[in-house]
Amino acid sequence: MTKNRLNQIEKHLSPMASTNSLFQEIPLAPPDVIFNLTATYKADTFAQKVNLGVGAYRDDGGKPWVLPVVKKAEQAIVNDLSLDHEYLPILGLAPFREASIRLILGSDSSAIKEARVTAAQTISGTGANHLGALFLSRFYLKGVPVYVSNPTWANHKPIFNNVGFETRDYAYFNPKNNGLDIDGLLADLKAAPENSIILLHACAHNPTGVDPTKDQWKAIADVIESKKHFPFFDCAYQGFASGDLDRDAWAVRYFVERGFELLVCQSYAKNFGLYGQRAGCLTFVLKNADAAARVSSQLAKLQRAEISNPPAHGARIVNKVLNDPDLYAEWTENLKTMSGRIGNMRKALYDKLIQHKTPGTWEHIINQIGMFSFTGLKASQVKVLKEKYHIYLTDNGRISMAGLSTSNVEYFADAVNYVVRNVA
Template sequence: MRPACDGNCGGATESATRKVGLHERKKSFLSVFNDTVTAAPNPETKLLADFRKDTHANKVYLAGKECLNEEGQTAGLPLIARIKKQISTDPTLCAGYSPSLGLTEFNRRATQLALGRNSPAIVENRVLGIQTVGSTGAVRLGAELLVHWYDIRSAWCGPVYLPTPCDDGTIRKRTALLPDSLAGVFEAAGIQAVRRYRYWDPAQRGVSVQQLLEDLGSAPEQSVVVLFASAHCPTGAHLSQEQWRLVTELMVSRRLFPFFLLPAQGLCHGDMELDAWSVRHCASEGLELLCAQSFSHTFGLYEERVGHLLCVLKQSAALLAVQSQAGRLVGSLWSRPSVGGARVVATVLSNPAHLIEWHEGVRRVVERGMLIRERLREKLRLLGSPGCWDHVTQQGGLYCCTGLNARQVEFLVKRRHLYLPSNGCLNVSAINSRNLDYVAESIHLALTSPL
């Protein structure tokens, strides 16, 4: 028997039909993400994943970015732990938004650390310091400032020159030796003209000064040149003061704009002033410049992402205008930086006793790195490994370019369970007394075994 109709059967049927039709139309809509292209895999991420899956007892991960101690753990200074605890229990600190350009005291101390307390640029009030989200944030903000305000009389869009290794006299556009993320930061800011200058000479296993000067000498005027102030990442190679003078003279004559990277001041020479000498020299020669600083390695603040962008101007009259534009750009990038790590840095740098203890802690890290380099070189010499290994001790900072080629690195990864990038560069701090012999023997085998 059919159910009796109450007079609304036609309406119910029409409503059900509309619902079905709406459902079908929703199913037919294409997702806005349908054509999303999968990003290229990050070689570092894959390398780390392979290392974690490896069950070999002697495996060693030499591709990390953190500074490690003798136990293989992230290096941390007792002073920083005490300061963090002190800040966390300080009843006078109230939660609230930080200024958009960061903590004033942090900016002041970070600026003094890079330029020196008595810097003429600071005395003449033509320096702007801005707290950023790590050094990558500092590079991005610097790139945005250049795009919007570098030579405002014309549309400036580059070029920006990044360091690269030399390979058969040609410059590679993409190279594993310099992370593409650095080029990507400038490209994301709208600078598509990203070029390369030759920095590393694989034959001499050091800085290719002559080729560096040739490439920058042919760069168009007003080009931006990215320079590692000390201990180029990831080769560890750095310029002497005399070589820096030559580079500075060239930049002055060619009207080039220096953009310094100072990711770990103090970890190259164990001396804050020596590591920042190139930045101070350029400022003393009257050059305007940008400098991206990071406090991750020297303070162990990897999670806090404490960075700083330093802007040295020619005239103090432009300071407030640049400051206002920086504030506007920060508002569109990250609005306001986190203050926790910046408070730690400011507390240490503003207290003479803390400053001495911090300097000593950094110096001990550098001394351990130098000892590892010397012991590795000596082990390779005693094993009779082909070639001269003096470059290992001549480099500085966390990183070392061994000079191994891609096939030799593949041998180390697959046969010896040593994980490092295909460019042969490694993190020196990942080597310790427990794995040093194995690392040296593995490198020797990579050089002497048939591949």
């Protein structure tokens, strides 16, 4: 019997008699590339296998690292008998939000002094991006596109598309030198319609590891100002990128100093290692306190319908560390441990490739910053790395530096040397 005929018969049956679901015809979505890569890696039984796909910090033994300062803060929270499991306020834990604002803008920020900032605690960085996008879809100019770097974090476009925005690319990565295509970037921002939303990675650009220099940021700000674009900062790696919290916040603070209205998304996944706790914050910097109060009221209304109230545990840990001078000092040391290990792996990989005289230039490995590096390896070479060496990375040649360690960096460098020489 044909499918059509079956459908005709089924129409005359009661819904309960049918074994077909209402959702029988919806397309099967492909699995998430990164999570799928990790699943394939886990299923591989080869002893020397390497996972360079995962976007989470690993220690030199390849294990997740609970920051010592996080352990301390968590213990204090568990021992605090005055705490309960009541709901947090809709916009989250107030001292956490205030400390998050100070962390990203700097405690001497004029915007803070003038009370023209407001923040909402969010479901980590993803939730901050979502709430920011949702807010703009309701209260910013209608019909404007959102410009994202080419390439960008795989979740950016879906997040904006899900709330109805059209997304477009601006030039970013230059494969010729594995660096920034600043001319292409500026030209694209100039050509964008006025008042466009421009998504900017505050530091440690994901997936390329390529950040603009201070002068390049100034040129970007000039174009954004002249075209009246709206800067939407995503800051997922403050302190994790360079080991210096102020340095990693430089671009955001520079834009604030210049007088832009903007928003910034913060994630505490990487810099606190609180991946699964979903602690994040969305901060708006506005022209005046009245606008801040209005934005805050609407953020609360949106958040209520989305999640009612954000989760407490991760935010309590971050709050304790950010508001305790001793724990804060210890945190800055923990950040240096993570960024330092990643820096060492960049250097070790670079040195090995130079030692091997691997064809090509490899300076970008040490010049790029943060968790990721765009190696310049081609999809055909990535395939051989996977099949011959059991090394897992995304097809675009992005590697997570956190997946390298003193025990596997040589193996990886040897494999790269092989594929660069032998695979076109």
